[in-house]
Amino acid sequence: MLQVYLVRHGETLWNTERRLQGQSDSPLTANGEHQARQVAERARELGITHIIASDLGRTRRTAEIIADACGCDVREDPRLRELNMGVLEQRPLASLSDEEEGWRRALVDGTVDGRIPQGESMAEMSARMHAALNGCLELPEGSRPLLVSHGMALGVLIGTILGLAPSAERRLRLRNCSISRVDYQQSPWLAPGWVVETAGEVTHLDGPALDELQR
Template identity: 65%
Template sequence: MTQVYLIRHGETEWNVARRIQGQTDSKLTSLGELQARQAGKRLKNMGITHIIASDLGRTRQTAQLLAEYCHIEPTFDSRLRELNMGILEQRRVDSLTPEEEQQRMLILDGTPNGRIPQGESLTELSTRMRAALEDCKKLPEGSRPVLVSHGIALGSLLGNVLGLPPYAERRLRLRNCSLSLVESQNSPWLAPGWIVEFAGDTQHLTAEALDEIQR
């Protein structure tokens, strides 16, 4: 059995400003740093052997904070990057024109092969995220890695494990620094291969590290 933990990065300045990030960098807020430290405290005694993160700035920051508690040097994998959101990156969500809002919805509403102009398709995202997960099986026996990635990217991966098409409507809420777990196993009562043990867990985040919606 292979266990792989999944963590979304901490809150960023653009999360607060409601800017579309995609593959553009935005620094963690002080709250985001606190979230990452609290996630690190949870992981500290869970036998984590590898921290593998997206190479974007916000995931690098999160991984480095997790590393302080797990005492593991992070490595970085560009396959774990967020969806490339093309022409809408850096835009505030409330500033989009009706046409641009329709383009944004192509990655949310179940449109087959949804893609923002000049961006990446959900199929491309799902394919690279699944490849990164499969490579965890190549780690030494007994490894327990954590993948540090992004909201849409991790939602796509979890949907893939559940057998959903890449363009399925988004119905998983993965808050900043939420924790998920997938396992590769062979159970007599579950489909063989990867299964979702839990998703979007925030029990390690105290009240001071939760946004207003979470409280």
């Protein structure tokens, strides 16, 4: 049975400032680097063999720290990027007008094809995240991969494995450097294919970590 670990990157400057990152980027804070070192230690204990990361700076940096601890290389996969948030990227959440906030809410309220102008829909992100996860099935037998990605991206992946709509991802709280695990199995007892073992685990962290609402 293939076990795939899913890690959200460490805390970033814009996470602490409540600014929308999307496919724009800001660096890890000192706390984010500390979180990455803690998740790296857990990854080493878990015997991670492959690290695959979104190609954005915050995930690459987190993955580098994990890779150092595990003694493996980082493979980049742009399919693991955060949602493209179009014209709202880099904006502080508190600065959004009612119309702009409406675009953002359309992503999570089930609006069909809801998206921020020039951005991506949740369904589009879900398709690329599933394709990246399915890529792990090509790894050699006995591999134990770890993917480093983002809050909404991983929320959509886990939620849709559970059968929720892509827009339901806000029901999952995925804090910075939390670990989730999904398994690919063929047991006739459980659903065949991907099943969720854990979501958003933070027991390896020694301090509070931010969720998507920066709480």
